[in-house]
Amino acid sequence: MPLESDAVSGGRQAGKVILITGASGDIGRAIAERLSCEGASLALLDLEAPLELVRNLPGPALPMACDVSDAASVVAAVDACVAKFGRLDGVVNNAATATEGLPVTELSLDAWNRTLAVNLTGAMLIAREAIPHMRRPQNAGGVILNVASQLGQVGAAGRAAYAVSKAGLIQLARSLAVDHAQEGIRALSLSPGAVLTSRLERRYGSAEAAEAALGARYLTGRLGTPQEVAAMAAHLLSDEAAFMTGCDVLVDGGYLAV
Incomplete structure (x- = not known):
């Protein structure tokens, strides 16, 4: 739940309109609560x-049903956002899916294609439709934030499609930053480590089991929380991060430090 004491009309996102994909998931929900x-x-x-x-x-x-892998669905959602609020200042590409934990020799082509279509192509489609509503000089500029993963930089057994899609999100952010800097667009990726979400709890059977299996791999000695990812997302979307673009920001408990 959001912290009501933080909900002030003069907050650092005041006046901004931000679109979030994958908003129903734990991380998407935490980002929405923080930004609101x-x-x-x-x-x-x-x-x-x-x-x-x-x-x-x-x-x-404004809640909307949208399949980010479908171009027509994306166009309709972005248009509805702008029609409702009159502007668009930021995007959080958070929608994601994952395959079963299989090596590519056992992974179906449909599973591979679906993962890349949602995680990577979906982010491209959202950016493609959002940027014209944000770019200068017609508008004030904006931010594209791709929620990637530490698995965009390290390997993990059975996670090929997911890891490739997340690595692609990191490079997509860099490319968008280069292509649209002169139009006032910042683009970044945010790479969480293992975060204690309901999906992770289901995979390991409980929060305690997930912590026991994974927590010791992190310098912090624990898994991250959706709220910690949301706090960094809010910073990167704010004017406080105006000198940041084209980079990947790790929120990984020190996993990649060793």
Whole structure:
């Protein structure tokens, strides 16, 4: 739940309109709560419109059903966002799916293609439609933030499609930063380490089992939380990060340091 004490009309996201994909997941929800508390108006996209999430936010929000791998669905969602709020200042490409934990010799082509279509092509489609609504001189500029992963930089057994898609998000952010800097667009990627989400709990059977299996691999001695990822996302989307673009930001508990 958002911290109501932080929900102020004069927060650092006040007046901004930010679109979030994958808004129903734990990380998407945490980012939405954080940005809403900081004053942003939100367009919240998922395969099913996240109606319950909107009811729990302190600020304006538009829930929409959107398949980010479908170009027509993306166009409709971005257009609806701009029609509702009159502008677009930021995008969080957070929608993601994953395959079973299989090596590529056992992975179906459909599973591979679906993972890349959602995780990587979906981010490209969202950026392609969003940037014209943000670019200078017609508008004030904006931020594209791709939620990548530490697995975009390291290998893991059975995670080829997911890792390739996340590595692609890192490079996509760099390319967008280079191509659109003169139009006032910043583009970055945010790479979390293992985060204690409901998906991870289901995979390991419980939060305690997930911590026991993975926590010791991190210098912090524990897994991350969705709120910690959301805090960094909010910073990168804010004017406080105005000198940051074209880079990947790790929130990984020191995993890649050793």
